[in-house]
Structures are given as C-alpha cells and as structure tokens.
Amino acid sequence: MDKTQERLDLWCSGQGIQFKDAEAEETYRKRTRRLADAIQLKVPDRMPIAPLVTFFAANYVGLSPEEAMYDLDKAYAAYKQTALDFQWDTAFSHMIAFSGPWLEAFDYKQLKWPGHGVPSNRTYQFVEGEYMKADEYDAFLEDPSDFLIRTYLPRVSGALSPLQMLPPIRMVLPYYLGLMFMFGVAGAMGTASALESLIKAITEFGRFSASTAAFGQEMASLGFPSIFGGMTQAPFDTVGDSLRGTQGIMLDMYRQPDKLQKAMDLILPDAIQMGVISASISPSPTVFIPLHKGPMGFMSIEQFKTFYWPTLHKLMLALIDEGLVPMPFIEADYTDRLEIIKDIPRGKAIYWFERTDVFKAKEILGDRVCIKGNVPSSLLCTGTPDQVKAYCKKLIDVVGKGGGLIVDGDIGIADEAKPENVKAMTDFVKEYGVYK
Amino acid sequence: MANDLAIMLADLKEKEALEIAQARLNAGGDPLSILDDARRGMEIVGKRFENSEYFIPDLVYSGEILKEITEMVKPKLTKAAEVKRLGKVIIGTVSGDIHDIGKNIVTFMLDINGFEVYDLGVDVSAQQFVDKIKETNTSIVGLSGFLTLAFDSMKETIDAIKAAGLRDKVKIMIGGGQMSEDIRKYAGADSYGSNAMAGVSLAKEWVGGQ
Numbered sequence: 001m002d003k004t005q006e007r008l009d010l011w012c013s014g015q016g017i018q019f020k021d022a023e024a025e026e027t028y029r030k031r032t033r034r035l036a037d038a039i040q041l042k043v044p045d046r047m048p049i050a051p052l053v054t055f056f057a058a059n060y061v062g063l064s065p066e067e068a069m070y071d072l073d074k075a076y077a078a079y080k081q082t083a084l085d086f087q088w089d090t091a092f093s094h095m096i097a098f099s100g101p102w103l104e105a106f107d108y109k110q111l112k113w114p115g116h117g118v119p120s121n122r123t124y125q126f127v128e129g130e131y132m133k134a135d136e137y138d139a140f141l142e143d144p145s146d147f148l149i150r151t152y153l154p155r156v157s158g159a160l161s162p163l164q165m166l167p168p169i170r171m172v173l174p175y176y177l178g179l180m181f182m183f184g185v186a187g188a189m190g191t192a193s194a195l196e197s198l199i200k201a202i203t204e205f206g207r208f209s210a211s212t213a214a215f216g217q218e219m220a221s222l223g224f225p226s227i228f229g230g231m232t233q234a235p236f237d238t239v240g241d242s243l244r245g246t247q248g249i250m251l252d253m254y255r256q257p258d259k260l261q262k263a264m265d266l267i268l269p270d271a272i273q274m275g276v277i278s279a280s281i282s283p284s285p286t287v288f289i290p291l292h293k294g295p296m297g298f299m300s301i302e303q304f305k306t307f308y309w310p311t312l313h314k315l316m317l318a319l320i321d322e323g324l325v326p327m328p329f330i331e332a333d334y335t336d337r338l339e340i341i342k343d344i345p346r347g348k349a350i351y352w353f354e355r356t357d358v359f360k361a362k363e364i365l366g367d368r369v370c371i372k373g374n375v376p377s378s379l380l381c382t383g384t385p386d387q388v389k390a391y392c393k394k395l396i397d398v399v400g401k402g403g404g405l406i407v408d409g410d411i412g413i414a415d416e417a418k419p420e421n422v423k424a425m426t427d428f429v430k431e432y433g434v435y436k
Numbered sequence: 437m438a439n440d441l442a443i444m445l446a447d448l449k450e451k452e453a454l455e456i457a458q459a460r461l462n463a464g465g466d467p468l469s470i471l472d473d474a475r476r477g478m479e480i481v482g483k484r485f486e487n488s489e490y491f492i493p494d495l496v497y498s499g500e501i502l503k504e505i506t507e508m509v510k511p512k513l514t515k516a517a518e519v520k521r522l523g524k525v526i527i528g529t530v531s532g533d534i535h536d537i538g539k540n541i542v543t544f545m546l547d548i549n550g551f552e553v554y555d556l557g558v559d560v561s562a563q564q565f566v567d568k569i570k571e572t573n574t575s576i577v578g579l580s581g582f583l584t585l586a587f588d589s590m591k592e593t594i595d596a597i598k599a600a601g602l603r604d605k606v607k608i609m610i611g612g613g614q615m616s617e618d619i620r621k622y623a624g625a626d627s628y629g630s631n632a633m634a635g636v637s638l639a640k641e642w643v644g645g646q
Binding site: 112117118119122123125127128246247250251253254255297298299300303332376377378379381382383411414415416417 | 448450490491492493494496497500532533534535536537559583584585587588613614615616618619622631
C-alpha cells in the first residue's frame with residue numbers, strides 16, 4: 001500500500017484518541033475520511049470545510065488579539081468556542097495566536113505584535129529586513145550554524161544579542177582548552193543574560209505548547225481532527241523572509257544568483273527535515289507550506305522556474321516520499337504558473353489558493369491535486385450572507401465538481417470577517433456541498 | 437548601442453551602465469545629461485513593466501542602478517536638476533498596517549512617471565493624510581494596505597477626509613494585498629488598482645482631467 005494511504009488511514013482511524021462518546025468517534029472518522037477523500041481526489045460524502053482561523057476566533061468571542069496572545073486560557077476557550085459553534089471539519093488551535101510572553105522573552109525583532117508595535121486590537125505583523133547582508137552569503141554558506149548563532153540571532157532577538165560576542169563556535173573543539181576558552185569568553189562577554197532569556201523563552205514556550213497540545217487532544221476527543229499537521233517553508237522564502245528581505249533577494253537574483261542558489265540548496269534538506277519532524281508529532285499527515293515570494297508580479301515565469309520552483313518542488317516530492325501531504329498556501333496570484341506547479345503526483349497534495357483564478361486552477365489541476373480555498377476576505381468582511389453564498393455556490397459547482405475541493409477562506413477566515421457571513425458560508429457548504 | 441546609457445540601464449546591464457556614466461563624467465560630460473539619459477532608461481523600464489515584459493524584481497534592480505548613477509553624478513552637479521512634474525500624489529499604508537513593499541513599488545513607478553510623491557510611510561493615521569492634503573494641496577491620494585484590517589482603516593481614512601471637507605478636492609485610489617473592487621465601494625474610494633501600473637494610469641488620467 002502506498003505510504004500516503006497508510007498515513008491517511010492511520011489519521012482516520014483515530015488511534016490513541018480517548019473519545020468522549022461513540023458519537024464523537026463517528027464524527028471524527030467521518031470528518032477525517034471526508035478530508036482524506038478530498039485529498040486523494042475521491043468523491044467524499046460532501047465537500048469538507050476546514051478553515052484556518054487566526055484572530056477571527058478571538059474577535060468572535062470579544063477577546064482582543066493582545067489578550068489572546070497573553071492569556072492562554074482565554075485563547076484556548078475562544079478557539080474552542082469557535083470550533084464548537086461553527087462545527088467545521090477541523091478545529092484550529094490557538095497555536096496561531098502565538099505567545100506574547102515568549103516573543104517578549106526574546107525581545108523578538110522580526111514581528112510586531114499587539115502592544116509591541118501594533119495596537120492591541122490588531123494582528124501581529126512581520127518586519128522585513130536584511131537580517132543577512134548582501135556580502136554575508138559566504139559566511140552563511142561556509143558555516144551556517146555559526147553564522148546563525150553569532151550573527152543572525154543577535155539581529156532578530158534583543159535578548160540574544162550578547163551572542164554576537166562569542167568567539168567562533170568551532171573554537172570549542174581543541175582539547176579541554178577549547179571548552180574553557182569558549183565559555184571563559186562567553187562569561188566575560190556577558191552572554192549569561194542571553195542564556196537566562198533563553199531559559200525564560202523555553203519555559204514560556206513549554207506553557208504555550210502544553211496548552212495547544214491539550215487543545216488538540218480535547219478537540220479530537222470531541223470529534224474534531226486537525227487538518228494542520230507539520231509545517232515548513234520553501235527555501236526561496238526562507239532566504240527572502242528571514243535573511244535577505246524582499247528587496248535583497250530580488251537583487252540577489254541578478255547580482256549573485258549562484259550564491260542564492262547555494263543557500264537554497266543548503267537549506268533544502270533542513271526544510272525537508274522540518275516538515276517531516278513537525279508532522280511526526282501531529283496525527284495529521286499534512287505539511288503546511290506558506291508561499292510568499294513566487295507569485296505573478298513578484299517574479300517572471302523564468303525567474304520562478306529558475307529560482308523558486310526547483311527547491312519547492314524537491315521539498316514537496318520529499319515530503320510525499322515520506323507519506324506526508326504537502327499543503328502549500330499559495331498566496332497572491334499563480335494563474336499563469338499553474339502548468340508548472342502541476343508537476344506533482346496525483347492525489348498527494350493540497351494546493352490552497354488565495355487570489356489565483358481558482359476556476360482556471362480546477363481546469364488545469366483538477367485531475368491532479370486537491371484545491372483548498374478561496375472565499376474572498378473582502379466578501380467575508382464587507383459583503384452580505386447572500387453574496388457569500390453566491391460565491392460558494394459557484395465554488396462548489398465548478399471547483400467542487402467530482403471531488404477535490406476543501407472549502408476555506410482565501411487566507412483562512414479573515415480576522416475581521418463578519419460572523420454572519422462565516423455562518424452563511426459554513427451552512428451553505430454543509431447543505432449544498434453534499435455529493436449525491 | 438552598447439554605449440547608450442539609457443539602453444544599458446533599461447536592459448539592466450549594471451556594470452556597463454555604471455562604466456558609461458563614469459566614462460562620461462571623467463571626460464567632463466554634463467552631469468545633467470547623464471541623469472537625463474538615466475531617466476530615459478527608467479521610462480523604458482516603466483514601459484516594459486507596463487507590457488508585462490518586466491516584473492517587480494526588474495523594477496527594484498533598475499532602481500538600484502539609478503541610485504548608483506545618481507550618487508556618482510551628484511558631487512559634480514552645480515545646480516539641481518529641474519524636473520517637470522505632472523502632478524502630486526500623497527501615498528501611504530493605512531493605520532494599523534506596517535507593510536510597504538507594494539506601496540514602495542507604486543511610489544517608485546509614480547516617481548519615474550513624473551509625479552511628485554509624498555510618501556507618508558506605513559501605519560499612517562487618517563489625520564496624517566488629512567494634514568498632508570491640506571499642507572500640500574494635493575489632489576490625488578493613494579491608500580495602500582496588505583491585511584484585512586486595512587479595510588476599515590481605509591474607510592476611516594476616507595471618512596476623515598470627508599469630515600475635513602476635502603473629499604471633493606481629491607481623487608482616492610486604493611491597492612494592496614487584500615484590496616478589491618468590493619473594498620473600493622466599502623471604503624468609498626474612487627478607484628481600485630490591482631498593480632502599480634494601474635496606479636500610474638489612474639494618476640495620469642486624474643491630472644489630465646483637471
């Protein structure tokens with residue numbers, strides 16, 4: 001039997017879950033099978049609706065994003081309430097709300113979050129920057145771990161900035177003197193405070209992950225699977241987001257394409273490992289891959305083929321080899337590059353589209369890959385229930401035809417979505433989305 | 437035409453473009469004419485972008501080359517280059533949103549297309565937009581936003597412009613990540629542009645109509 005089938009069957013079996021009652025168990029089995037059928041391009045009983053929810057859950061119960069990031073119990077309750085009220089085919093945990101105290105412990109620079117750079121009623125946002133300068137590729141390529149510990153971490157974390165005073169990490173090696181030298185210097189340079197921050201961060205993260213794990217267990221026991229398993233990132237985005245910034249990586253495509261390529265090749269095995277390891281601690285076999293810098297407009301087709309797709313393609317194939325289901329969240333518009341991303345084994349992945357022409361996507365990819373999406377946020381936030389239903393009808397009629405559709409918002413459920421619109425979308429899919 | 441600065445810049449030949457500019461400077465060439473040629477090169481870049489031959493990375497790269505040429509020439513300039521401007525545009529990412537990649541591209545395209553752009557940055561409050569309109573007497577405003585939270589911020593900004601009695605003095609366009617025609621209506625803007633060129637076309641149309 002193929003590995004994907006095995007992983008999906010294991011997920012659907014609900015093995016290890018202490019169900020609340022027989023009804024919850026049956027519901028869980030139905031929901032996972034519905035999702036598995038959609039992934040494998042079989043026709044399920046009805047099309048699944050399995051949205052990602054960020055701060056919609058907080059707003060829905062009247063919790064501010066700031067409270068959701070700072071009060072784990074309130075966040076837990078908000079995401080649970082949302083799952084129970086809407087009864088989707090998945091429950092999304094407050095993991096996505098993140099932990100304010102954890103970010104604070106790091107004095108983290110790559111995000112602004114409520115109360116720390118954005119107002120308390122707003123979502124956290126990424127801060128673009130050149131966290132690796134144009135002339136630092138060699139340092140990264142020669143000794144990535146050393147570069148990340150002594151140069152990258154001090155730039156993205158105020159608390160870890162003392163690490164920049166460390167001597168090269170490999171100097172820990174010679175005889176017992178290396179250890180003395182390394183930690184002698186470390187002590188003299190005041191890195192102890194960085195390690196104390198790290199301990200605080202680890203403690204905070206422990207609290208956070210205990211809470212989200214308990215959420216997963218409780219929701220599963222109530223019959224809600226999680227569609228989100230592991231996560232990883234396309235190597236081009238890792239370089240672009242975390243190291244070079246959008247402007248930086250765009251210039252690198254012209255000025256130092258070979259080094260950019262080498263950096264992506266270096267990152268690829270780690271990206272695969274990250275997907276495999278993170279999925280192994282979740283019952284769900286999917287691997288979420290948010291895609292950022294490869295859409296139309298952001299680069300030409302040629303640049304996409306040269307720089308973006310090859311390592312992403314290898315990453316997805318490697319995950320599929322492990323029996324996992326890559327779930328790229330394809331932000332912005334990929335309409336002109338659908339033929340390229342069609343090169344993926346049949347029934348083994350989920351392509352989640354945002355602004356791509358999803359009807360065209362069905363035409364080109366329908367016999368290849370399950371499509372997730374894409375009720376527009378603009379409709380969910382500012383439209384009426386009737387407008388939402390009209391869009392869902394077309395989505396179901398065209399993209400849902402013959403299976404292979406998981407309904408979601410274009411970016412999940414937008415934070416500011418009107419609950420009545422979300423309800424209209426949910427009810428309509430459950431009613432009209434039944435396969436006869 | 438390998439010695440034509442405008443063409444080298446338009447073709448994104450960084451090394452050649454810089455060499456030509458340097459050689460002309462060394463030979464006592466007029467710094468203003470070098471900048472003029474560079475500007476012609478940028479116009480070609482803009483056209484190619486308009487025709488979907490070029491994409492954002494090409495704009496970013498050409499912008500970098502232009503910056504290098506400008507810096508090279510600057511010390512030799514005896515008087516400031518006089519640029520004829522088509523009109524003025526105020527632009528900014530609306531309150532609560534800190535994303536600026538799209539806004540910067542639009543600013544850049546407006547600039548190379550002859551507009552004077554007041555870029556107010558990110559997380560710009562409604563009041564800041566209102567103040568800038570009054571201060572500069574500008575008739576075109578561009579609101580940028582990436583996130584869904586920007587839907588309401590755009591509406592609030594336009595409401596504030598209305599409340600200040602300025603709505604009929606300005607044309608307002610919106611753009612960015614989650615924007616759409618629906619949001620244009622919701623916010624009460626005059627137009628929605630799905631890319632940087634649409635922004636330039638709108639601005640041109642609006643100054644032409646004055």
